[in-house]
Amino acid sequence: MKLIIATIKPFKLEEVREALTGIGVRGMMVTEIKGFGSQSGHTEIYRGAEYAVNFVPKVKLELVVPATMADQVVETITKTAQTGKIGDGKIFVLDVQQAVRVRTGETDADAI
Amino acid sequence: MKLIIATIKPFKLEEVREALTGIGVRGMMVTEIKGFGSQSGHTEIYRGAEYAVNFVPKVKLELVVPATMADQVVETITKTAQTGKIGDGKIFVLDVQQAVRVRTGETDADAI
Amino acid sequence: MKLIIATIKPFKLEEVREALTGIGVRGMMVTEIKGFGSQSGHTEIYRGAEYAVNFVPKVKLELVVPATMADQVVETITKTAQTGKIGDGKIFVLDVQQAVRVRTGETDADAI
């Protein structure tokens, strides 16, 4: 199984979720985060003092899928979350040793 | 070492924490997340407009433990977080290459 | 590539970010979390009732870097985030199979 971590622009969340459901993803974890990257760094003024905005609001998706499905998921996210503008985000893929569904105790393939 | 990622129902957090402390877990990271899964999807009405609630509030635990301890941790979480109702959550186990305790620079086993 | 997960004290965030930028890190994900660890557990009183504060506000950094850079990153975080007081935090290193930049579809090294 693979853990796919994707950080995208917040307004893309709903679209991505629908796309993923479309290809059979049945669950994920969503976290609101602050992203730092090339997009960051424009300066703002607050009460007359300049400061750099280093963090941009992003959403992070974490989902575990069968290894076989990983590429398709990565593709789907890439396609759907892309605006072509800087700050679209990143996708990372990691190995997962084991998965358990708390409700039933089912493991691995049956758990996700 | 193993990284154990568990997503559970928020009201179970305290219970799970106590259970884990009971078996010798000395630390963890807790994040409030929105979960998407089979539990999701009931519809609500807001100002006359129907909409589907796709995300359910969940809590995510991340803790790194010695490989030998992983199974016991998974078991404990499963046992404690289980209500038998849909949406109890998931547990995932990943390999960890290295761990460091910032305060002391200790690594791996000594770090966690 | 390596995924480096670091939990530090919130007020150290800016300093750590600057240090990491200094050594060439070009991005990261930042999440506000509650940490549980040896630092936790002092008791407070609310409306006459005692209770233990088990969770301490922390910040979690997640960044993916080329394997070659991992040690330097870990070092930098350790050095910068260290106050020597309990609760400084932890750093974990995991393997990353794949990375993608959503905007361009670039992968791995080019993606981060």
Add this chain to the structure above:
Amino acid sequence: MNTLTKIALPVALTALPVMGLADEGPVAGVNASTDTVFILNSLLFLVGGFLVFFMAAGFAMLEAGLVRSKNVAMQLTKNMALFGLASIFYYLIGYNLMYPLGTWSVEGVLSGVWGPGILEAVGVTADAADDYGYASTGSDFFFQLMFCAATASIVSGTMAERVKLWPFLIFTVILTSVIYPWSASWKWGGGFLDAAGFLDFAGSTVVHSVGGWAALTGAIILGPRIGKYKDGRTVPMPGSNLTLATLGTFILWMGWFGFNGGSQLAMGTVGDVADVSRIFSNTNTAAAGGAIAALILTQIMYKKPDLTMVLNGALAGLVSITAEPLTPSLGMATIIGAVGGVIVVFAVPMLDKLKIDDVVGAIPVHLIAGIWGTLAVVLTNSDATIGAQLYGIVVVGAFTVVASTVVWFVIKMTMGLRVDEETEINGLDMAELGMEAYPEFTNG
């Protein structure tokens, strides 16, 4: 002590000595003295005025609570700025445009008095007072100014989350210096609508519908928020803070006692103060009727009550009673308000069907309930005719729609009305203000 507040005089007297009135001399006359009448009338304006002023805070909280947090700071900025501008421009132009005092450049249609409002001299004496038999000019100006500002506040809510700051403020300037005062002069300035027998006690039409019409034209010209209407469905965009929205509603409710009560315009006689008392009571019960009607109706229609509808319902009840808060009985006032609450529950989704995106529900509350309230005058006030009421509604509506449309379009053509897509998506706060209302909370 609170005993027997309703008992007849004698009893009251026997009760009073306790409070040390035993040795009071004989009463000096019956009516209040001319000075006292002048003072009490002015006092009504001052107290009513600061209550209506507070409605600005109510609008700000209601709107800040009903927009998404990425647009809250901008909404607050708009509310602060529009009140400031209304204060300045109503003084510079609006006040005299609204109250020609008989000096018309076009009889009954356009005031002949131009330029800023001028108050009585410091420490004015009876003979020097502008209107010794009535009230001080300053108190009247203060009170009327607040009505003008309220009109402007109505617009900001509907157009939230997508309209640019400065273009919106320019519209506000024209609304408060010309559109509102001019149309108001036709009724309250003693113009042709007043002559035609059109009745609007505290402004269901003169104030609320004008704001509502301006908001409606603005919403249509501006278009809905991105993603609000997707393949035929309405996508809810829940307000970020319903606690503040509720606070705002309570504040508006309180302010309305000044809005309607102060519109009695006099408190120096037994009849006037008793009328003000009727108005306070009717205003409150109409709001209650509106809130409860919306509560029950949403429970029945949606199986769950909708707090935001209850808030809108209370406000719709208030707007509904505003055209005639005096003559209805308490029961009738409750019903008039309740109908307002019902209107909101049906009008909100209806507007969405029409793809008219009204962020806070100002159009149902101020415009539609305002029309209802204006018509409802005929139910309890024999001086009102359905014809005259319709006449007033149509005239004011037509004028406001035309005037607003022209202004909105000119602005759209010249400087643009709407923020670009990316700004709207990321939130106006970051892009237009570079400042967040809740910088520490991690919102999407």
Add this chain to the structure above:
Amino acid sequence: MNTLTKIALPVALTALPVMGLADEGPVAGVNASTDTVFILNSLLFLVGGFLVFFMAAGFAMLEAGLVRSKNVAMQLTKNMALFGLASIFYYLIGYNLMYPLGTWSVEGVLSGVWGPGILEAVGVTADAADDYGYASTGSDFFFQLMFCAATASIVSGTMAERVKLWPFLIFTVILTSVIYPWSASWKWGGGFLDAAGFLDFAGSTVVHSVGGWAALTGAIILGPRIGKYKDGRTVPMPGSNLTLATLGTFILWMGWFGFNGGSQLAMGTVGDVADVSRIFSNTNTAAAGGAIAALILTQIMYKKPDLTMVLNGALAGLVSITAEPLTPSLGMATIIGAVGGVIVVFAVPMLDKLKIDDVVGAIPVHLIAGIWGTLAVVLTNSDATIGAQLYGIVVVGAFTVVASTVVWFVIKMTMGLRVDEETEINGLDMAELGMEAYPEFTNG
């Protein structure tokens, strides 16, 4: 200018001409004219009334701030709805039930006047006024209504986070149409408690304890929130927003000037207005005493001051002075209030020991401090006897407890009082309203 506000008349006069009074004629008589007295008395009710109205916002903010965010929208809905229902049912039944004006069906015990309240005619004249020598009926109705609503607000806070919406609202209807007005008639309607010499100026017992008793019985019958008491320990469930809780407290504090000051019921004589002034000052200093007492006491007992206790302390100080805000000196008023603050600090944990879960501390504040305040009347008012005070406390308490218990039980048996476990755990907002107060903030 602010100079010498306390100086004697002559000096004042020499100062006045600056303000253009030089050429004023001779003073017309000494006492205020009958009309003026009528107007000023009515005005006191109107101003006091809108201040007490605003307490509804204060209760809403206090409660919204002290519940967990998953229940905030529901708490707001309850507060809006209960005020609306109180307004309607006090009008339909309560007002005449409370003020029989001597027409009893059971002498001194049960009013003989049934049906909705009726106000004076529009533009009523002196001869036609219900009580020309006193004040307008509408102003009295408006003022009294707000007291009834306040009583209902007290209950909602205690029972928060677990009681079902509609059952709670049904209780509210009965409380505001029958329980409160009926018991209040015994004192303020001129009933047997009044005859027995029981004194309660603005309602420490008649209003606050009644709300408190109803809340206490409700809390016991409803039971504590899930997880509140775990193996003998009390588990704190911190309020979600102490800023709004503090705002609510300040709003209540301000409303109390109307609550106590308006209860002087007259402002048309030198003695009355001077008394209202005493009451304003005493009310403020009692709140200060309560807040500071709680601040110091929590610092001493817990090494850290407890803001929520300070807020409750200020409110307890206000409740404590409510039974007699007139006769105490400023010093004594401060002490009476301070004792109220001390009561709260001890009563809150005590209730927890008894496993009575009072979410916002309404029972210590309104019931226990209310009893204290009622007894404290004897300290400064020679007309008060400890016996009569106890008699009133017991009679009102017994009646309210019995009546509330019956109603709560009937509701529990018929439609159920409490939400199911899962609803309570997930929060009433999602389950009962399908709406969150802070949808964007990621709460557990």
Add this chain to the structure above:
Amino acid sequence: MNTLTKIALPVALTALPVMGLADEGPVAGVNASTDTVFILNSLLFLVGGFLVFFMAAGFAMLEAGLVRSKNVAMQLTKNMALFGLASIFYYLIGYNLMYPLGTWSVEGVLSGVWGPGILEAVGVTADAADDYGYASTGSDFFFQLMFCAATASIVSGTMAERVKLWPFLIFTVILTSVIYPWSASWKWGGGFLDAAGFLDFAGSTVVHSVGGWAALTGAIILGPRIGKYKDGRTVPMPGSNLTLATLGTFILWMGWFGFNGGSQLAMGTVGDVADVSRIFSNTNTAAAGGAIAALILTQIMYKKPDLTMVLNGALAGLVSITAEPLTPSLGMATIIGAVGGVIVVFAVPMLDKLKIDDVVGAIPVHLIAGIWGTLAVVLTNSDATIGAQLYGIVVVGAFTVVASTVVWFVIKMTMGLRVDEETEINGLDMAELGMEAYPEFTNG
């Protein structure tokens, strides 16, 4: 109905009968009766007083909104506590220290009246009243007390996020019992500044600058927050909730009508009520001027408007007009206020350059705009001389700076003024209170 509020008497009368005044008898005299004057003057104090009271809530919300959430609960605690302490100590010492009524221990410099304030007896009669020709002592005490509390509120904002609770409260006690009342006695107590012709109608200097000077000395002695000034740059520390900051500003704005209007100190004559009306109007337009000036200026200087500056601008406008809200025309009042808004926009960064860390901008708003307002009196009031105004500013400033410095230092030496570094970093709420304002929101 709202028609023709400005029309002349005859017309008004013809309009009135509708309201049932037809059969009124002849008017009883011209001037208000002595009783009525006494009542109306007292009423002005009471209404003005509760409005100024509400400013305490305004300060609390403004400050809670402008500090970071980790310090909000502490800021709220300070605001509640300081108001309670001000109420108690102004009563115990301050009131008589401020108003010697001619009884000086050092002529014109130090009051000769010691001990707590005492109000008139219950149900006082005309002959027994302290000042029958003027107003009730209780109403005056209530009104003056609120000014004292306002002075203390000013200090808490500047020193937020780093000052210890109890040391700050001890300073508050001395400020409200001695420093403010003593210096105020020189002007409003009829002391030497009053004799010198120094004019300060409602307290730009006497109240606001005193608070501002105390805040300035405190900020300097306390030092800036950790990390505020880093290698020459100012590091912004954005406020946690601009919605509440805006609410606070609106509340303060409303309170100011009582602050300035009540300072007319009389409402019993045509001239007085007309003046109060002027003051209400001028106060409002000055705030508008300040807000709009800051809005436009920040837009020009920073390309984006700064909401926090707009809020400060409105408040600066209010402070600027406070020294003379009566004599300016509406236009001049707008300009005086606008200059206040400009001052803020430049003074805020200037203070940062000087590394004086003023968390909420109280020094620019209350001190610098206060000085401007005091000087601006000469623009419209011919009785004012620039010399006398400067004299008052310098004397009050010098005294407050010296007195505050001494007190701050004594406290610093004895119990320490500032929390330790770790407490400051983790937030005062967790460390000093063990309580968070928003426990559920996950903040850094």
